[in-house]
Amino acid sequence: MPSVTAASRVDEAEDENTSTALANTKPSTEIDAEDEKSGTWAEQVRKVSETPRRALVRIAALGTDSDLLDDSFLKYGEEEGFVFLKNTEAFYIMTYSDRMNDAGNFQVTFSNGDMADAQLCKKDVRTGFYVFRVPFTELNDSTKDEISEAVLATEDNMEQMDDVIAIGSPTGDYDSLVSGMVTSVTGSMKIADEEYGMLTTNMVGSEDGGGILLNMSGEVVGIICSQENENSSVIRAVEAAQLRPLLEGMANGEDICYIGIQGTTISKYQSENLDIPRGIYVDAVEEDSPAMTAGVQNADIVHALNGKEISSMNRYSAILQSLVKGSRVKLEVYRKNPYGTYVNVELNVLIKEK
Numbered sequence: 001m002p003s004v005t006a007a008s009r010v011d012e013a014e015d016e017n018t019s020t021a022l023a024n025t026k027p028s029t030e031i032d033a034e035d036e037k038s039g040t041w042a043e044q045v046r047k048v049s050e051t052p053r054r055a056l057v058r059i060a061a062l063g064t065d066s067d068l069l070d071d072s073f074l075k076y077g078e079e080e081g082f083v084f085l086k087n088t089e090a091f092y093i094m095t096y097s098d099r100m101n102d103a104g105n106f107q108v109t110f111s112n113g114d115m116a117d118a119q120l121c122k123k124d125v126r127t128g129f130y131v132f133r134v135p136f137t138e139l140n141d142s143t144k145d146e147i148s149e150a151v152l153a154t155e156d157n158m159e160q161m162d163d164v165i166a167i168g169s170p171t172g173d174y175d176s177l178v179s180g181m182v183t184s185v186t187g188s189m190k191i192a193d194e195e196y197g198m199l200t201t202n203m204v205g206s207e208d209g210g211g212i213l214l215n216m217s218g219e220v221v222g223i224i225c226s227q228e229n230e231n232s233s234v235i236r237a238v239e240a241a242q243l244r245p246l247l248e249g250m251a252n253g254e255d256i257c258y259i260g261i262q263g264t265t266i267s268k269y270q271s272e273n274l275d276i277p278r279g280i281y282v283d284a285v286e287e288d289s290p291a292m293t294a295g296v297q298n299a300d301i302v303h304a305l306n307g308k309e310i311s312s313m314n315r316y317s318a319i320l321q322s323l324v325k326g327s328r329v330k331l332e333v334y335r336k337n338p339y340g341t342y343v344n345v346e347l348n349v350l351i352k353e354k
Helices: 009-014 041-054 139-147 240-251 268-273 290-295 311-323
Strands: 056-066 073-086 090-096 104-108 115-124 129-135 163-169 176-191 194-204 210-214 220-224 234-239 261-266 279-285 301-305 330-336 341-352
Touching: 041 056, 041 163, 041 176, 041 210, 041 268, 056 090, 056 115, 073 163, 073 210, 073 240, 104 129, 115 240, 129 240, 163 194, 176 234, 194 220, 194 240, 194 261, 194 311, 210 234, 220 240, 234 240, 240 268, 240 311, 261 301, 261 311, 279 330, 290 341, 301 311
Parallel strands: none
Antiparallel strands: 056 073, 056 104, 073 090, 090 129, 104 115, 115 129, 163 176, 163 210, 176 194, 194 234, 210 220, 220 234, 261 279, 279 301, 301 330, 330 341
8 A cells, every 4th residue: 555645635625725834945946147056947957857757657558358460459548657656565656548448457668668567546537547556576676766756746836937847748749848837826627526726837738748747846736637628738737736635545446436516616705795605606417426316406505515514625525535435425505496595405415436
C-alpha cells in the first residue's frame, strides 16, 4: 500500500480557507543577470524540470486476446503518464486516457528505457484517470534508484503571473519542455459529484497534448488533460493539490462513491444578494444515477448529506467519499414550491460506484 497519505478530505473541507503551509518557502523565480548562480532562464527551467522529467512514463494498453496473424497482443493505444508516488515496494503511476477501456494488460516504459508489466489499481470513468502499480520485483535495481516520483503539490496556491513549466507532451510531441506563466486560476472542471479548479497558462499547447504542470520548486501543480468543448489552444491543467485525495484513494484501490450530481457552490455573497439558501445548486442530474432514482431535480439546492451540512462542492465531495458503497443515506435539498418558497425535501439515496 502507498506510504504517503493525504489528510482527511472531510477535515480539509471544514474550513476551505485554511491550508497547511509548505515546509519550504517557494524560491523566487526572478533572474538576476549579474548573479552567476542563477544562470539563464533556460538553464533554470531545465534544472527545475530535471527530476520530474525522469518520472515520465509511456503506458501501452494491450488486449487479452492475441492477433491471429502475428500472435501479438492487440494494442488499444499508448498514453503518457508519470510516477506520482514511490514507496518501499512499488511505483504508482497516473495517466489520463479515453482509449484504455477494453484493455486487459498494461506495459510501462520508464524514462530510462526499462519496461515492465503494470497492475491496474483503479480507473475513474468520470475523469478518465487511471492509476497503475509497478512492483519493484518487476524492475531492474538501477530503475528503482534512477526513477523518482514527481511530487504533487500540497496546496492549491497558484496565482496569476506565477511562472510554470509544462513537461510531457503539452505540444503533442513526447518529452516536450515549455515554460510560461499562469494567466487565470478561476476555471473549473465539473464532473459528477466533483468540481476541480483549473489553471490556465499563456503557453500554446496541442489538443492531443498531455503531461504535467510544474511550479518553480519542481512540484506538480497541474495535470494537463483535454476537455470537451475546449476552444482554446493554450495549456490548461487540473489543480494537482485538489486531486491528491482521489489519486491516493485510487492507488489503494478504494471505491469512488457516486451519486450523480453536477453542481455549483452557492457562495455567501450569492446567497445574500439573490436571497437563496446556501448549499450546492444542482446544474444537472446524470441519467440513471442514484440521484435521479432518489428524485433529485435540476435547480434543487443540496444542503445536507448523511446528516452533515453542506456549503460547497468540496464539502459535499469530501462527505460523499467518506461513505460506503451500497449504503443508503439521507440527502436533503431545498426545493421551490409553487409559491416560490424554498422548502426542505428529504430523499433516500443509494451510494454506488460508477
